[in-house]
Amino acid sequence: MKAWILPYTNTELFNRVLADLAHEFQLNRHQRVLLVLDQAGWHISHQLKLPEGLDLYFLPAYSPELQPAERFW
Template sequence: MRRCWAKRGVRPTAPHANGFEWTYLYGFVHPFSGRTDVLRFDAVDIASFNAALSMFKARFDPADERLLVVVVDNAGWHRSPKVVVPSGVQLVFTLPYTPELMPAEHLWIPLKEGLVNRAWPSLQALIEPLDQRCV
């Protein structure tokens, strides 16, 4: 849900569902070129973050020729000692409570356009248009 324009005196309505199912996006952005890579997972946890880092490394530096710096926030699944950082990847942590410093934060606004203020009959019904927006 989010704010929307409406005529004065008219209360806009938005359909909603009372049950919740979740999907999570992991986004990687090259700050100079704007090249992005978005991965969808069923969970946001240490195992999913490890898998996302491995996929990122395999896609962008399979020959292990570069140093890839990944800026992450201070979420528990980013800071855990159980996080397996692939060789050639370095995690840099932002200051606490500074989402504006995250290059990937700007990805989410256009991804949400057209998907918000709607009720989806199932998670699968949401995933198809979400995947199309990610492309």
């Protein structure tokens, strides 16, 4: 699995990450991944191109206690 380290992010870059993730895991309608995300603007954009086999679940707004990575900041 690849890691993306970017100086910034936006919807266009997030679409590339999602496409790369779908390719890396060979996702399709039978092989699926559930990605848990916060509600950052680029995560909820109407311009997202969601690959087949990738489902998004959004954490409630203002709930950093549900996001384990928040402990590192």
